[in-house]
Amino acid sequence: MPIASRILGLGRPAASLTPAGLTTAVLLVALTAPAAATDVASGVADMREDLDALLDSPELAGATSGVVVRSLDTGNLLYERNADTALTPASNMKLLTSAAALDVLGPDHTFETTVTADEEPTSGVVEGDLYLTGTGDPSLTSDAFDALAAEVADSGVTEVAGDLLADDTYFDAQRLHPDWESADEPYYYAAQISALTVAANDDLDTGVVNVTATPGTHSGAPVDTRLEPAADNLSLSNEARTGPPDSETTVDVSRDPGTNQFTATGSLPAGGPEYSTLRTVHEPTDHAAHLLADALEDNGVRVRGDVDRGTAPTGAAELAVAESAELSELLAPFMKLSNNGHAEILVKTMGHESAGEGTWAAGLAEMASALERIGVELDAHELSDGSGLARSNQLTATTVASVLRTAPDEPWFTSWERSLPVAGAEDRMTGGTLSGRMRGTPAEGNVRAKTGTLTGVSALSGYVTGAGGEDLAFAVLNNGFEGAAPRGVQDAIAVRLAEFSRGTTTSGRPAPIAQRAPASGTASELECSWAGTC
Template identity: 30%
Template sequence: MISRRMMLAGLLAGAAFPAVAEVMDSSPRPVARGGKAAARPAAGPLDASDLIAAAKLGAASVAYVLLDAQSGAVLEAREPDLALPPASVAKAVTSLFALEKLGAGYRFATRVIATGSVTQGMVQGDIVLAGGGDPTLQTDQLGDLVARLAKAGLKGATGRFLYYDGALPRLDQIAADQPEHVGYNAAVSGLNLNFNRAYFEWKKVDGQWRTTVDARGERFLPGVDMVRVDVASRDVPLFTYAPGRVEEWTVASAALGKGGSRWLPVRDPGAYVAEVFRTLARAQGIKLAVAERADAVPSGAEIGRVESEPLPEVLRDMLKFSTNLTAECVGLTASGQGSLEASGKVQSDWVRTTFGVDFDMHDHSGLGGRSRVTAAGMAKVLVQAEREKRGLKPILREVGMKDDKGSVIKGHPVKVLAKSGTLNFVSGLAGHIVPPTGRELVFAIFSGDPERRDAVPVALREEPEGVKSWTARARRLQGQLINRWAGLYA
């Protein structure tokens, strides 16, 4: 059986098209891959200003802080109080916020409720699928839940099939300044499935395009009728989208090649989960009426449930795969607010009260371009969080020491535990440098050109011209700075 983490990796990779950057979904156009260049050791202890100049980041600002992890003393700094977009580095702070407000033992639950007694397999009343805001629910888990209900003898209901998705606010997207068609700009709901994406596949059959949309897992393959994709004979735009009971997409034929696939966002995830549940139920012999949304959870008996992993594991995967939906769901659950704007403010206020640092967060994932943090503030949060054993450092991803091309140096004795972040012309990295012996360091590095990012039309923000090479240079600079600091201070 495939693991949840393997499924997560597959979902986020978009199946046919590997992601080109942390929060940048892939293009339907396959990208040729060249051979690997021989790795060179990363830059030695050069002056940081020389490294920054060599990165050629244009008008972008570069800010960083390096601290002694034990004392918090500043060892190096450049523009430490300059506020820049954190991108997905914000998820590290969201993790701390959620761990305090929800606790390490917290699990999200998706429940099936019967409003009446069960007689000969039939619920004498309504069946309710009640979401609890789980951002990690997958088709295979939903299919297994249905299979357990069928094994217990459930056959249907005399009443309605209801779904409740109001445990979290219903948002059709995280950030309005991102393209509609990118899967990383997910909708948010109290019911979520497959990170609120449907699997779109296309191929030519007898000279005609054939498209399918499904909610595939590893063991279940339910079709999806509420999302439809038609191929349009054009070059641009790549996608168009029209909301409605059936979410209508068109895709440019010029982008499709001979065939392929990608994950597309679903903008009404509650209805999506309910449709998939009903399809899976029908395959198991459970007959349900067409789903209706419930404004509240009706009273009744729970007849089935599926739970997420404990919160630290949910957050560990979020930090590793940088899932924006997970960040927003855990942040909204922790704050109890009805909008991302209000929830981001609650988290910002919590950071100010807990760590004495000014953060200006407008969401929990860092996907939107309005949030701002400083390198000094981020580094201070990391030092205090580890000193107080708040549980962040153990779930951070080991990103490794890098060579001069940005590749991880295998077997290097120094560990780098950090969270990265990427938006168009924005790149960040913050975490811990841990040598086998000697002094542990904490760092935060932010590079950004917000004006250049904002100048790109929203429809072209999936991969604007020049962003790949800019991001590569920014990440290479991060590796060079870390290598330099490890050699000088660790």
């Protein structure tokens, strides 16, 4: 349910609000707000005790957890632990990126992709070159390139005497962030970033291709392996074979670094299911240009020259244009599914729009300025990328909670809140990375929060309405744990907040938290492949 925009005083209590400092905190509240003393002694105190117990779980042994819970109705800080300790946020970084993008670009921002010519066609012939120019649209599917080619053909063009040149200069040429793990490069969550890129599926994963492998009819037969969307810049060597019906699935598709040479190896059992995964492409700009070249040919437009790179001249004749949906709509696949590529595209777009430089440096500088404009507390922080894939990112729970606290006052808040995953919601474009979590609890359909995952890093931060009707913002950042991500602990925290009521007495308190906390990993254990971030 929407959060009322009613933020009041935001002062932090002078004493620690952990159980050890509870007596002092109660006295301070009693002196400043006598009517609230009973609340602190009952509902709030009970909640603090339960959160302490959860954060002392064996699953978090040796870990550092930064946690903040704040009332949005009163502005009061209800709970904190290591609130000002700088931690790696993983994909909680996307909370900052999306909020800043809405502030800088506006919820109605769209991305435009154009096909232009050196000069107006004559008798259906473009005498010079044809240009495909991108501005970072993360939603360009192969169908969009078909539509662009059809529009060029509909304009009367049948032939291009020159080359088809891809112009991706809206962004710089740095494809991969220097702080990303090089071993992640083949995997969809670490795709190369370009102002011209192809979304391979309905999830709008950019800079990748779908890999599909189907077993043959009998043992020893080749496996039918396909790359989609395929183009002339990609090649596939198929060494995969069909194994006996009861054999294991060992098929894999790799890409040689720095090339678009893919190799399929391993086997699939005869009569077994189809294998499907995603793999990144090298130089997404070239892939986009080759897809357009194929689409032009399919639509009866012959390009006599080569497919290459180039910069469209000022005043080039426009032949076709594709405009994306508005940013407020694109936020859903970005935030619900935690799309790393979209985050980096937004950072570089902010840089281009504010400083004329589509770079990480310019975009992150503008991102910090935007966050400060809307009142976010950027204390001990390091902004390295937009997605959270870089482990050099550093945020405190106070900063993450500050984004959640200030956002309701912004005109774009409804779109932003709507983009957050919803606990237990079965539809992926509603529940996102929380679809399988907290079902059958008071948090289902109530918690709206962003997840985050790296090896040894897990996060859950967002909004929940307590049982007493009070709107809360919470930030949970867990770093340095061993083994599986402590999602069971995070879920139990969110459930406990959904049960929170200031009027709760000890006799009416929920069952002991240890009896209710779900085991870690019981739902949606992996939000993304390998060590990627969601």
